[in-house]
Amino acid sequence: MIICAGNNETFDFATPMGVGLIESAMNITRLCLFDKPEFLLFVGTAGSYGKHEIFDIxxxxxxxxxxxxxxxSCAYTPLDNVVSTNTTNTQDIIVNSSNYISTCKEQTKKFLKFGVEIENMEFYSVLKIAQEFNIPAGGVFCVTNYTNKNAHKDFLDNHTKAKELLTEHVKKRIKELTSV
Known part of the structure; x- marks a missing residue:
């Protein structure tokens, strides 16, 4: 099953699950309880901490x-704050999720030291729920902005093209997988 956030980030091939960590967690949990999918693929946009360029997939x-x-070091958590459905030994790009969009370039560059390269508001909850229900899951993202003071403006300016690129990429990947 292919899912997306919703609001202005919808796709004709994906089911909206809600914006942010809480809405998406509630709706994906509901989905899994009543009609558990065999696989979850989340499609959405992301902000780059500096390693990836605008429109990278x-x-x-x-x-x-x-x-x-x-x-x-102003906060800590007793919770496991990284989740992965990656079962291969390959290095994976870590997508950070928060209910906030980062706008401080200097601060967010620190994420790169931890191997965290982009941010998307929903992906952590997608993987956490998938893990809980033992569902294979992954995500496909298109970078719309850098995490700096222009993040929101750049997101708005690049959102339409990013959605077009994501649509093209996902449909191409589906075609590749179904022709095997």
Whole structure:
């Protein structure tokens, strides 16, 4: 099953699950309880911490939930804040999730030290719920912005093209998988 966030980030081939960690977790849990999918593929946009360029397409099976306060040792969590459905030994790009969009370039560059390269608001909850229900899952993202003071403006400016690129990429991958 292919899912997306919703609101203005919808696709004709994906089912909206809600924006942010809480809405997506509630709706994916409901989905899994009543009609458990065999696989979950999340499709959405992302902000880059500096390693990836605008309109790069990134596939991942690993997410984190790290808040900015953690980077300066101003906060900690007793919870496991990284989840992965990656069963191969290959290195995976870590997608950070928070209910906030990062806008401080200097602060967010610190994520790169931990192997965290992009951010998307929903992906951590997607993988966490998939893990709980033992469902293989992954994500496909298109970078719309850098995590800096222009993040929101750049997101708005690039969102339409990013959705077109994601649609093209996902449909191409589906075609590749079904022709095997």
């Amino acid at each position: 990134i596939e991942s099976k690993t997410a984190s939930n790290i808040e900015l306060g953690f980077l300066d």
